[in-house]
Amino acid sequence: MKALPLLAALAVSLVPAAAVAEDQFKLLVIAAPSTYHYEYIPVARENLERLARLHGFAVTWTSDGTAFDGDLGQYAAVMFLNTPAETLSEPRRRRFEAYMRGGGNAMVVHRAAIIPPAAWPWYEQLVGRSFVNHPMLQTGVVTVTDKSFPATFGLPDRWIWSDEYYVTANPYKVTIHPVLNADETSYDPTRIWPGQIGRRMGKDHPEAWYHSYEKGRVFVTLLGHNVEMYRDDRYLQHLLGGIYWTATGRGQG
Numbered sequence: 001m002k003a004l005p006l007l008a009a010l011a012v013s014l015v016p017a018a019a020v021a022e023d024q025f026k027l028l029v030i031a032a033p034s035t036y037h038y039e040y041i042p043v044a045r046e047n048l049e050r051l052a053r054l055h056g057f058a059v060t061w062t063s064d065g066t067a068f069d070g071d072l073g074q075y076a077a078v079m080f081l082n083t084p085a086e087t088l089s090e091p092r093r094r095r096f097e098a099y100m101r102g103g104g105n106a107m108v109v110h111r112a113a114i115i116p117p118a119a120w121p122w123y124e125q126l127v128g129r130s131f132v133n134h135p136m137l138q139t140g141v142v143t144v145t146d147k148s149f150p151a152t153f154g155l156p157d158r159w160i161w162s163d164e165y166y167v168t169a170n171p172y173k174v175t176i177h178p179v180l181n182a183d184e185t186s187y188d189p190t191r192i193w194p195g196q197i198g199r200r201m202g203k204d205h206p207e208a209w210y211h212s213y214e215k216g217r218v219f220v221t222l223l224g225h226n227v228e229m230y231r232d233d234r235y236l237q238h239l240l241g242g243i244y245w246t247a248t249g250r251g252q253g
Contacts, residue, residue: 004188016041017110021127023056023057023058024055024056024057024075024248025053025057025058025067025076025077025247025248026027026057026059026060026074026075027052027057027058027060027061027075027076027077027078027079027243027247028056028060028067028072028075028077028078028079029045029048029058029059029060029061029062029078029079029081030063030065030067030070030078030079030080030081030083031044031045031061031062031063031081031082031083031101032063032064032065032084032087032165033063038111038178039226039227040082040172040226040227040229040230041063043227043230043231044081044230046060047230047231047236048239049061049072051236051239051240051243055240055244057076057243057247059242060075065087065088065089065092068088068092068095068096069091069092069095072095072096072098072099073099073102075099075104076105076246076247076248077104077105077106077107077217077243077246077247078099078104078105078106078107079106079107079108079109079243079246080106080107080108080109080112081109081112081213082110082111082112082224083111083112084112084114084115085112085115085120086115086116086119086120086123087112093122093123094233096217097122097214100126100213100214100215100216101214101215102215102227103215103216104215104216105216105217105218105219105246105247106126106213106216106218106219106246107218107219107220107242107243107246108126108127108218108219108220108221108224109220109221109224109239110164110221110222110223110224110225111225113127113129113131113166113168113220113222114131114166115127115131117130121172124171124172125132125213126213126214126218127218127220128170128174128176128209128211128213128218128220129168129169129170129174129209129220130168130169130170130171130172130204131166131167131168131175131198132166132167132168132169132199133166133167133192133196133198133199134164134165134167134192135165135167135187135188135189135190135191135192135198136164136191136192136193137162137163137164137225137226138161138162138163138165138187138188138191139160139161139186139187140160140161140162140165140182140183140184140186140187141158141159141160141161141182141183141186141187142155142159142161142180142181142182142183142207142223143157143158143178143180143181143182143183144156144157144158144159144160144180145178145179145180145206146177146178146179147253148252148253149177149179149210149241149245149251149252150241150245150251151179151180151208151210151219151221151238151239151241151242151245152179152180152238152241153237153241154234154237154238154241155180155234155237155238155249158183159234161223163191163206163222163223163224163225163229164225165182165184165187165189165205165207165222166222167189167199167200167201167205168201168206168222168230168238174211175211176206176209176210176211176220177209177211178204178206178207178208178209179208179209179210179211180206180207180208180209180221180223181203181204181205181206181207182201182205182206182207183205184200184202184203184205190203206222207221207222207223208220208221208222208223208238210245217246217249218224218247219242219245219246220248221238221239223235223238223244224239
């Protein structure tokens with residue numbers, strides 16, 4: 001009877017390597033600290049890596065863009081997490097453009113959707129909307145406009161959420177498919193800092209969307225300002241759904 005543990009150990013050691021689960025895909029996340037976005041980084045990293053372990057994909061994390069010097073083709077998707085895209089050097093921008101033209105995919109989260117006008121028009125078109133301004137962080141209602149999209153699975157039809165509800169414009173006339181919308185009647189779009197003018201977008205105020213760009217998929221969510229959001233299960237499920245669709249193209253009903 002004492003030999004059983006040894007036999008069990010030997011049996012485990014003889015399991016073929018092919019039987020060990022492999023990562024389904026690789027995700028590159030760039031999360032660089034900035035003046036208003038830095039506390040979220042360790043919390044976001046911990047929870048995204050936890051989701052990766054749970055759902056069988058790999059995460060490569062970079063804070064300075066050095067990963068863009070290597071082979072981007074190994075990644076199913078690149079996530080810009082609260083990171084201004086103009087921080088990438090010109091050579092790294094060109095490599096990312098080539099990645100998208102070769103069938104790569106991108107996910108853009110909150111602050112990463114903001115880029116100065118004309119700083120990188122190609123990236124503005126990738127995002128699909130251009131930033132105008134935002135009111136102060138407030139509690140409001142986010143509504144689901146596409147229940148068939150994975151980034152909305154697990155969210156209620158009307159979701160009470162607190163964030164900076166970005167106001168955007170569409171100078172490049174990009175067609176997007178909204179999946180979340182901000183209900184402007186649920187907060188005050190004019191509550192803004194002195195010297196700025198609060199703007200309303202009306203009923204058409206997308207907060208998350210997807211579209212095709214170059215030869216790839218793009219998912220954008222404008223939600224995700226502060227650190228506590230990256231501990232919120234519903235927000236993390238929102239991100240996970242975006243990652244899953246962006247990397248695989250699957251999951252839509």
